[in-house]
Each structure stands twice: as C-alpha cells, then as structure tokens.
Amino acid sequence: MDCDLLVKNGRVVSAEGIDAADVAVKDGRVAALLAPHVRDGVRAAQVLDAEGRLVMPGAIDVHAHLNDPGFTWREDFAHGTAAAAAGGVTTVVDMPLQNEPALTDAAIFARKFEAVRDEALVDYAFWGGLTGDNLDEMRALHDAGVTAFKVFLGPVSPDYRTLTLGVVREALEVASSFGGLVGFHAEDYSIIRHEEERAVWEGRTGRIDFLRSRPVEAERIAVAGVIELARATGARVHICHVSHPRVAELIRGAQAEGLPVTAETCTHYLVFDETDVLERGMLFKCAPPLRDAAAREALWDYVVDGTLACVASDHSPCAPREKDEGEGAFKAWGGISGIQSLMSVFFDRAVHRRGLSPSLVAARLSEGPARIFGLWERKGAVRPGADADLVILDPDREWRITEDSLQYLNRISAFVGLEGRGVPETVLVRGQVVWGGGAVRVSPGYGELVRRRTP
Numbered sequence: 001m002d003c004d005l006l007v008k009n010g011r012v013v014s015a016e017g018i019d020a021a022d023v024a025v026k027d028g029r030v031a032a033l034l035a036p037h038v039r040d041g042v043r044a045a046q047v048l049d050a051e052g053r054l055v056m057p058g059a060i061d062v063h064a065h066l067n068d069p070g071f072t073w074r075e076d077f078a079h080g081t082a083a084a085a086a087g088g089v090t091t092v093v094d095m096p097l098q099n100e101p102a103l104t105d106a107a108i109f110a111r112k113f114e115a116v117r118d119e120a121l122v123d124y125a126f127w128g129g130l131t132g133d134n135l136d137e138m139r140a141l142h143d144a145g146v147t148a149f150k151v152f153l154g155p156v157s158p159d160y161r162t163l164t165l166g167v168v169r170e171a172l173e174v175a176s177s178f179g180g181l182v183g184f185h186a187e188d189y190s191i192i193r194h195e196e197e198r199a200v201w202e203g204r205t206g207r208i209d210f211l212r213s214r215p216v217e218a219e220r221i222a223v224a225g226v227i228e229l230a231r232a233t234g235a236r237v238h239i240c241h242v243s244h245p246r247v248a249e250l251i252r253g254a255q256a257e258g259l260p261v262t263a264e265t266c267t268h269y270l271v272f273d274e275t276d277v278l279e280r281g282m283l284f285k286c287a288p289p290l291r292d293a294a295a296r297e298a299l300w301d302y303v304v305d306g307t308l309a310c311v312a313s314d315h316s317p318c319a320p321r322e323k324d325e326g327e328g329a330f331k332a333w334g335g336i337s338g339i340q341s342l343m344s345v346f347f348d349r350a351v352h353r354r355g356l357s358p359s360l361v362a363a364r365l366s367e368g369p370a371r372i373f374g375l376w377e378r379k380g381a382v383r384p385g386a387d388a389d390l391v392i393l394d395p396d397r398e399w400r401i402t403e404d405s406l407q408y409l410n411r412i413s414a415f416v417g418l419e420g421r422g423v424p425e426t427v428l429v430r431g432q433v434v435w436g437g438g439a440v441r442v443s444p445g446y447g448e449l450v451r452r453r454t455p
C-alpha cells in the first residue's frame, strides 16, 4: 500500500474505544487503520511517530464567534483559526452574529465566505442567523450549507434580534419542512430585562447583581418553551451552552420522550463557578452566567450520560477595554475566549481529574458535534474515508495557559493561569500538519468551508 502519510505507533481514540493502530493517510483522508504488525507493507511519503501519544479525532467547536467580517477588533478568522489549530480544533462552526451584517441570507453567506476564505487555517462551517424577518430565506441558507440556525430568546447585542416564541414556532414549522436544525440561546427575555432594569434603577450594578439578573429559572423557562415547540412542530432543536444541571434535566426528559432535542455545554461551565465572577471579575462574565460549584459538578453527569452531546467553547472574545467594570457589571462585555483551550482543558478535567476515558473526549468534542451538525461522516472520527483531521496528543505533558501562549487577537481569557495535563502537540487538517512544534504550519487560506452534509 502507498500512502502520503503514516501516523505510526499511536493509540487511536474513538467514541467507542482506544486501539493501537497506525493511521494511513492518502489524499487528505484516512485510507486505513492498520494493526501495528500490518504496517510493514506500507510505503509512506511522510511518517509521524506517535509513540506514547493518543491520536484523537480533531475537535469540532460548534459554538464560536470569530467576529469576521464586522467586529474584527475583537477577533478575526486568521487569529481565531490559529488559536483553533493550536488547541486541536480542526473545524470551527462560526456563529452568524457579531458579524456585519449578520448571516441571514444566502447572499450574505457567499460574501462571508469570500471575506474569510483567504484567512482560515483550519476548516470551518457557518451557522445561519434567524432574526424574525428572514424566515423565507431559511431554505436557501440550508441549501447553501449552514449547519443550523441560531435563535436568541434572551437579550442580545444590537447587531442581532431577540425572537418571541411566536416567531420561533413559525420558524420551527419552516425548519421541520426540510429537516433543518435550530439552535437556541435559551434564557427568558422578560425575566432578565426586568431584573436588569430593577437592579439599575436601584443602583445595584455589581457582580452579584449581574449574576442574580440571570437566574436558572430564566434558562429553564426558555428551554421548556423550546421543547414544547419541538414537540408541536417536530423540528430538530439544539440548546446551546447549558449552564446548569436543572436545565440539563429538562433536556434529558425531552430526550427520554424521543423528542429531537440535542444540547451542548461549554468548558467554562465545567471548570469555573460564580465565585470566579465574584472574586476575579469580568473575564468570567458570560451568559448564561457561571453557576454555583455544586451545579458545576453535577453538570458533568449530563456530559457523561450524553444528554449534553457536545462540549463547545462559545469562544466570545472582546477587546480588553470592553471588559472594563467602571460603569458596572451590566455594561462589561459578556463572553469568554476559549477555543484554544477547549480540548486541553476538557481532556485534563475529564481524563486526569475525573478518571474518564479519552473516548468521552472524542465523543463530546468530535463525534457528537459532527453527527448533530451534519458534518458526519466526513468529520468527527478517525475512520477510513473520513478527512484526516487528527490531533496527536501527549496525555501526560503538562500545560499552563499564559497570555503569551494565546493565539487570539486579544490575548485575554478566563482560562489564563489554569494548569493541567494533555497537550495537542501536532494537529492535522485533511492530512496536513497545521500546528506542530508550537507554531502554525500552513498558510492562511488552507482551511476549507465545510457545508452541512446531512439533514
């Protein structure tokens, strides 16, 4: 057998298990997984030795805001995908907002592609936006290849639009007609706005007031509404960034009924808690907010049992001045930069801190995201025929996140200072090393647009 690349001596991780195997790559795809003794008949143009390493499927970050085009003082595709490459994220599914304009029709899809195609270092896909006035654009967006449609039920930045459940109900009817997936920022608008206005009126704009303005009830009420509308319309729905086990419990119940409801959580909800907001400040501000330590721990149960089938970053960068707390906690930017640390942090906390299998990491960062967002079978696993998106990870090598190590345009993150073990050393996209030896190894524009493949 002839191949372009052989990744030898590693242990290949899938959602099902871990096997000693060599990975033969040809034309950017996995050509074969070879038991170690079979390798002798293989001629490879290039060989990477993964002795002592895990060969993980590349992570698919289904929730990232790269802000390009439009808000490129916060992040851009060049820096965001460099950070992805450094972190073992081989496909970024980019959000439609914090874009100018928001990605709400097929012409804007094409313009965004043109704007970022010469910048991307890893593969990427696009979410479509739902702003209430573009329901008749949904089918064309779906056909253009968006992975899902993003809805905000809670307050959102001025470039986007909060939807009522009335509009959502109609949108789900449209989505169900072609098998589209609709994803939700699920927090109840009225509770949050009331609490924000009440707090500001009473002059309470501190950290605790921000946390209290977004109670878990707001998240549960919104999720319950979405579940009810999924039941009524048959549309596939996805709950973004679940922050609390009581929210996950609602989703688990819907799934037990057989409703088409999937969900994700983010690394920050699994690692941090509200004391980080109270004691360390606005770098930890996000929405939904960080919850208490007991909730953080219980949320892991739903990651393990698969209620939460994806773990994403919700990479939501900003300029340092936007985190300024001088005018109170409500005014500071909400969002945490985390695409670069997604895999290393989740791997360390799952495998080293909790004794879980690296297979869980492959399931929640790769296979689950690929299946839900229509990227399976091209992406999501190290298997013959799939793109050779590989992460050669040293499971025991120690890391410490520093500002200098970040590839972000703005080198700030709640994760700075965190330590753990498990480093994505060499990262390949379609058989090409994009990150290795601590540096980017491809030119901007190497990354390709991936369109949704299945409904």
Ligand SMILES: [Zn+2]
Binding pocket: 063, 065, 095, 314, 316
């Ligand atoms: Zn987001």
